Amino acid sequence: MTKKRIIIGGIVLIIMMTAVYGWYQYNRTVQGLAEVRADYSVNATALINEFVSNEDAANKKYLNKILSVKGMIKNIESAQGTIVLGDTADMNSVRCVLDSSAHPLTGALHRGAVITIKGAITGFNKDETGLLGSDVQLNRCVIAN
């Protein structure tokens, strides 16, 4: 009798735990990156060069990783919450879309300043027109310094 109860109780407990876990998984929101450690720390220009010289190898190395990218601010597009890093003489850039829940762009940021941005890399958008320059793109970005 008691053995049966224990078994039934166990089964109920497992079902409940599975349900709670399932519910948690279902509602889990995308993690903010402020407290996440970066998988790679790189310079913006070096990162661009890696993608330009061998896109496949760079994709294998970096995709689905969190990157900490140090570079010079080339442009700030405040309307879209995007910070563009790279060398002004080079058409190619690293484009960082800030996390929408992160702090709004502060006045301390300006063109020419060197900053470190942490974000999730989403890939390399190769420019085929030759007019726009190619970009390494990051999203969910937070300013690391």
Added chain:
Amino acid sequence: MNLQIKKDFLFCCLILMAAATTIAQDKYFTKSGSIHFLSKGAIEIIQADHRSVTCVLDPKTGAIQFAVLMKGFEFKKALMQEHFNEDYVESDKYPKAEFRGQIVNNSDIAYTKDGVYTAHVKGKLTLHGETKDVETNGKITVKGGKLLASSDFTILMSDYNIAIPKLVKENMSNTVTITVNCTLEPLK
């Protein structure tokens, strides 16, 4: 004599510069366009946003191109984003989606005159390794030298070989509504 050569050289330089400026001004572009997609099923509503859409428009020919990195779609729910990337669009294998098309009624749009114009767009959308014809109406608003381009259209997941698992087939929709919004600036 020497002075004449110098003058000629300068003159040539000026012409080349002028030519370069006109060529450059020919096109409009953005790298921060947005795409929102929505798929409304019986139980599950799937939606995501992208804020780094590249678009180039040539007003002379009406040629229009979009490029988007699939991993850049942002979802609220983490699990949805993981399933989207891993199971549905397989973004490791097919990292980019592209649209190459044409504004059919390009001559109706006065790109230099402020106003709202309807653009009839026809082209090919490549997604998940499949290319399909897409036709839609969009709106182009010319304002202060910039173009605001917007459009929405629907696609079927099955057209792009994106399979919905049997288990959730009843809860999800095969139809996806895609909304595009871009502010295009003259290419300098």
